Amino acid sequence: MSKANSRGIVAYMEAPGVLRLALATVPEPESGGIVMRNSLANVCGSELHIWAGKHPVKKRGGLGHEVVGTIERLGDDVTMDNRGQPLAVGDRIVATYFQTCHRCFHCLEGEYNLCDNAYEFFSKQPEEAPHFHAAFSTHSYIHPRQHVYRVPDGLSDEIVVGANCALSQVMYGLDQINPGAGQTIVVQGAGGLGLYAVAVAKERGARVIVVDSVAARLEQAQAFGADAIVDISQHPQLDERVRIIRELTDGRGADAAVEVAGIPAAFAEGLQLLRRGGRYLVMGNLSPGVSIDYDPGLITRKALTIVHVDRYDGRYLWKALCFLERNAARLPLDRLSATVFGLENVQDALDRSLDRSVTRASIDMRSIDAMLEQLESDPDTQVLESGAPQNEKTES
Ligand SMILES: [Zn+2]
Ligand SMILES: [Zn+2]
Structure with missing residues (x-):
């Protein structure tokens, strides 16, 4: 696999809803860079937004950002990860999907999650070389200013x-509102996100109440440690839900709340579920x-404190x-x-996630030799080369 001029596969979105598979030469990493051989990637909600054509800017390009893999090629002076642990070819790693440039306004302010250049490469x-910018590919190119562990x-x-x-992101977000013991x-x-929030809040010592409308999801929440659940389908009126939360909190309302419903009305509801002085993420x-x-x-x-977070500080991956x-x-x-x-079925994974016939999809890239051989032998396979016409710059 690591021959100097070996090729890998890139699955990219030609247009919303249209996927293409192409070959590209696996790059040699620059000083400080890493080439990762991808093992497994997830389809995340933000991909579906782009796939459905709802993203304001991104209409073409690589997809996928939740990924784990192994080091295939190490740049000259890469000897350790961001925790100071030694790195070698073959090590399993994860990296932030964005960089932290340490050269922009937000980085200077210490707002690392808001770096202006986060998606410069992604x-x-x-x-455009090094071709492997996103996770639905056999490889990922990790730049020197991405956190890697x-x-x-x-x-x-x-x-x-x-x-x-x-x-x-959940751990970074909860650190902004600090739910703790006795709260x-x-x-x-x-x-x-909600299930992770339950587990992280429980580990911090907080008591957790989960609000959702789907019984199966609420059962999952209990398995992750939720102390109480409120089923919206059983309590369709907001007043009822406010009353239940008050009853569970000595008549005051919750000390903190986190909105991971993705439904605009949930924001107005959250304001009502909190106590005076409550914190809302x-x-x-x-x-x-x-x-x-x-x-x-x-x-x-x-006197509520309302906090929103976008991305996270790269240290939180550790x-x-x-x-x-x-x-x-x-x-x-x-x-x-x-x-x-499989990587050959990314189109299917995205379509079925979008129509909700699949709730969670992963792309397994741990055995792609047969697919690579087939693409290599097909004269119609697109080969990505630098210098081809570029589309407008996009942001994720
Ligand atoms: Zn994601
Ligand atoms: Zn920056």
């Missing part, structure tokens, strides 16, 4: 594959252009790995397991 078109031996690919998006936090939404609502009615006076009268190491034996992480597709 958003490049596949024709060696994966603890005891953690399977299936358990760590989501660490560099969902879990890191109650409401988690709005029991999808992947808003993370699930990220599509622009949707408005709701809410009462700004409620925020003032209750914290996420440590969390998984501490909790892998205790948490039913296998319940998050995904429907697995």
Whole structure:
């Protein structure tokens, strides 16, 4: 695999809903860079947004950002990860899907999760070297300013594959509102982010109440440690849900809440579920252009603190790995397991995730030799070469 001019496969979106498979030469890493051989990647909600053509800018390019793999080629002076652990070819690693440039306004302010140049490479078109910009490919090119961490031996690919998006972001977000021992936090939404939020809040010592409308998701939340659940389908009126949360919190409301429902109305509801002085983390609502009615006076009268987070500080990927190491034996992480597709079926994985016939999809790239051979022998296979016409610069 690591012959100097060997090629790998890039699956990229030609246009929304249209996938193409192409070959590209596996690059030699620059000083400080790493070429990772991808093992397993997840389809994340943000990909579906792009796949459905709803992203304001990104209409073409590589997809995928939750990925784990092994080091295939190391740049000259790469000797350790961001934790100071030695790195060698063959080590299993994860990396942030964005870089932290340490040269922009936000980095200078210490707001590393908001780096202006986060997607400088991630958003490049596949024709542009080093071609392997996104995770649905046999390889990922990791640039010198991306955080990279060696994966603890005891953690399977299936358990760590989501660490560099969902879990890191949840841990970073919860650190902004600090739910702790003796406190109650409401988690709005029991999808992947919500389940991680339950587990992380429990480990911090908080009591957790989960609000969702799907019984199966609420059961999962209990398996992840939720102390109480509120089923919206059983309690369709907001007033009822406010009353239940008050009853569970000595009549005051919750100390903290996290919105991972992705539904605009959940924001207005969260304001009502909190106690005076409560802290609210808003993370699930990220599509622009949707408005709701809410009462700004409620925020003032209750003296609420509202925090939103976008991405995370790269250090949290290390914290996420440590969390998984501490909790892998205790948490039913296998319940998050995904429907697995091969790299040749990325189109299917995206389509079925979008029409919701699959709730979680992973792309398994651990054995691609036959596919590579077939693409190599097909004269119609596209070969990505630098210098091809570029599309407009996009942002994820
Ligand atoms: Zn993601
Ligand atoms: Zn920056």
